[in-house]
Amino acid sequence: MNVFNGKNEKREKILKEGFFLFQQKGTENTSIQEIVDRAGVAKGTFYLYFKDKYDLQEQLIIKQSYELFHHALEKLEQEKKKEFDEEIIFIINDVIDELIKNQHLLKFISRNLSFGLYSDRISEIIDENNLGVKDLFLKGVKENNIKLENPDITLFMIIELVGSTCFSVITKNKPIAMEEFKPFLYRTIKKMINE
Amino acid sequence: MNVFNGKNEKREKILKEGFFLFQQKGTENTSIQEIVDRAGVAKGTFYLYFKDKYDLQEQLIIKQSYELFHHALEKLEQEKKKEFDEEIIFIINDVIDELIKNQHLLKFISRNLSFGLYSDRISEIIDENNLGVKDLFLKGVKENNIKLENPDITLFMIIELVGSTCFSVITKNKPIAMEEFKPFLYRTIKKMINE
DNA sequence: ATCCCATATTGACTGTTAGTCATTTTTGTG
DNA sequence: CACAAAAATGACTAACAGTCAATATGGGAT
Numbered sequence: 001m002n003v004f005n006g007k008n009e010k011r012e013k014i015l016k017e018g019f020f021l022f023q024q025k026g027t028e029n030t031s032i033q034e035i036v037d038r039a040g041v042a043k044g045t046f047y048l049y050f051k052d053k054y055d056l057q058e059q060l061i062i063k064q065s066y067e068l069f070h071h072a073l074e075k076l077e078q079e080k081k082k083e084f085d086e087e088i089i090f091i092i093n094d095v096i097d098e099l100i101k102n103q104h105l106l107k108f109i110s111r112n113l114s115f116g117l118y119s120d121r122i123s124e125i126i127d128e129n130n131l132g133v134k135d136l137f138l139k140g141v142k143e144n145n146i147k148l149e150n151p152d153i154t155l156f157m158i159i160e161l162v163g164s165t166c167f168s169v170i171t172k173n174k175p176i177a178m179e180e181f182k183p184f185l186y187r188t189i190k191k192m193i194n195e
Numbered sequence: 196m197n198v199f200n201g202k203n204e205k206r207e208k209i210l211k212e213g214f215f216l217f218q219q220k221g222t223e224n225t226s227i228q229e230i231v232d233r234a235g236v237a238k239g240t241f242y243l244y245f246k247d248k249y250d251l252q253e254q255l256i257i258k259q260s261y262e263l264f265h266h267a268l269e270k271l272e273q274e275k276k277k278e279f280d281e282e283i284i285f286i287i288n289d290v291i292d293e294l295i296k297n298q299h300l301l302k303f304i305s306r307n308l309s310f311g312l313y314s315d316r317i318s319e320i321i322d323e324n325n326l327g328v329k330d331l332f333l334k335g336v337k338e339n340n341i342k343l344e345n346p347d348i349t350l351f352m353i354i355e356l357v358g359s360t361c362f363s364v365i366t367k368n369k370p371i372a373m374e375e376f377k378p379f380l381y382r383t384i385k386k387m388i389n390e
Numbered sequence: 391a392t393c394c395c396a397t398a399t400t401g402a403c404t405g406t407t408a409g410t411c412a413t414t415t416t417t418g419t420g
Numbered sequence: 421c422a423c424a425a426a427a428a429t430g431a432c433t434a435a436c437a438g439t440c441a442a443t444a445t446g447g448g449a450t
Contacts, residue, residue, distance in 0.1 A: 010399085028249075031436060042400040047438065054223075153371055153379050162331055162360040165352055176348055184348050191386045205428080226407060237429040296401065 011049045013039040016061075018056045023104040027057050064109050068095055073132050084144040085193045091133060092162050099170060101180060106170055114170050135157070146193060158189055206244045208234040210258075213251045218299040222252050259304050263290055263390060268327050274275065279335040282389045284381050287330060287357050294365060301365055328354070353384055 017038040021030040032053055036043050072096075074092040084088060099106040134155060141151045148154050153170040162185065169181050176184075212233040216225040227248055231238050245251040269288040271282060294301040329350060336346045343349050357380065364376045371379075 032438085033436070043437090044400055044439080045208060045398080048398075052437080150371075150379065153376065156363070157356065157379065157383060160359040160363060161352065161356045164355040168351070168355060176345075181348065184345065184352065188387055194385055227409085228407070238408090239410080239429055240427080243427070280415080 010026055010039070010041045010045055013041065014046060014049060014056065015060060019060050019104075019108065020063075022057060023058070023108045027053060038135070062107050064105055068098055068105070068109070070181055071098070073136065076136075084140040084146060085190050088133075088137065088139060088158070088193065089189060091136070092186075092189070095172075096162075096178065096182070099166070103170075147161055149192070158192055159189065161185070161192075200362060205234070205236045207242055208236065209241060209251065210255060214259075214299075214303065217255070218303050221312060222248060256304050259300055263293055263300070263304070264327050266293070268331065272333075279339040279341060280385050282335060283302050283328075283332065283353070283388065286331070286382060287381075287384070288377070291357075291361055291365075291377070292375065294361070298365075343388070349387055353387055356380070356383065356387075 014035060018030075020084070021035055021038065030053070032042060032046055034045050034055075036058075047055075050059070069091070072091045075094055076087060076090050079090070086104050099109075109128045138151055140149055165181070165185060166178070169176060169178050209230060214337050216230055216233065225248070227241055228238060230248075230251075231241050241251075245254070270289055271285050272276075273290070273302045274285070277285060294304075309373075332350045333346055335341070336343055360376070360380060361373070364371065364373050
């Protein structure tokens with residue numbers, strides 16, 4: 001009588017419907033009851049996998065952010081023929097393009113590209129290696145003899161600049177559209193790298 | 196029998212106690228009942244002045260941000276003897292120092308120095324003149340013959356960079372303490388201004 | 391196939407909260 | 421003082437989060 005239920009199938013359904021509702025109506029305007037109704041599970045099931053609504057949101061952000069950067073790093077690997085600063089900009093550009101294509105995802109995670117701006121828990125998990133970019137950056141600085149007084153701080157500033165400006169530009173089209181904004185952003189990043 | 200009640204006295208009390216509770220326990224963990232109990236007014240009174248809890252939060256953010264930048268601009272006026280880029284950095288430095296001194300205020304508004312990162316409504320109100328800094332910036336660019344392809348975008352990037360990095364640094368001490376971070380930040384801003 | 395038990399799932403229940411609105415109180419004005 | 425407009429009230433309703441005793445499920449042993 002029962003169709004096959006993969007392990008964690010109900011957890012996955014909650015993640016899926018939570019993402020749908022959060023990006024559709026915002027986290028504040030979504031109730032747990034709504035999520036479980038759409039997912040076809042009981043309310044209690046929600047609390048087996050998530051502490052509360054914001055825990056679900058955090059887990060979604062971490063998962064989506066990781067995938068976004070992971071794909072960008074994979075693409076870079078296939079192209080490996082760039083200058084150091086072009087590599088960094090390649091990653092940033094890929095992530096931006098992906099977010100423009102997928103506005104649902106953008107709305108959902110854009111607040112968190114800028115690592116400081118979300119919960120301590122997300123920061124802790126994401127900061128560990130800045131989604132894989134930190135290794136690439138520090139390795140590149142060494143191998144290319146880039147002169148930076150403090151590479152960690154430079155990377156930190158680049159990430160914060162990209163995260164906060166892109167969120168503003170993409171979601172509000174202010175003061176400029178993204179494609180026009182890119183050259184300004186990338187020029188600034190190059191300046192920051194070539195101290 | 197009644198002590199004198201200034202006009203909007205109850206609204207002011209709600210603002211005051213709302214600020215206290217929001218910075219003490221966070222907006223999510225504060226109920227409207229708590230606010231009105233502390234303020235000594237009835238629940239219905241809250242809804243005379245505010246749409247909901249987040250409306251109160253927004254009004255507080257706008258008020259506090261405005262005061263912060265207004266004071267900084269006043270201080271600059273009294274000193275007027277600086278280079279253009281030093282003026283911009285003076286404003287930023289004053290705001291940062293004020294936030295370090297007043298961590299309650301910092302916790303409360305730091306998410307909103309970066310204009311893109313809050314509600315559309317706050318953005319609309321604050322963006323109008325970027326808290327008084329926009330006029331100063333554009334006037335300075337003209338008068339000092341600064342060569343910028345697009346001054347609005349440069350200002351936009353500076354504000355976003357300052358807002359997001361300062362929030363991360365001050366609240367999380369990562370990856371560096373604020374006083375040590377300042378030179379890096381100001382050097383980057385100078386580079387952005389002197390394209 | 392049947393029993394058994396650990397594990398997953400359920401949804402009715404409780405306490406809390408947001409937001410409403412008919413009623414009451416206060417204020418300003420003639 | 422009278423009286424209307426404006427401000428304030430708080431009991432009420434509907435909706436919600438989170439709990440937990442009861443139930444269902446799945447898979448290993450016999």
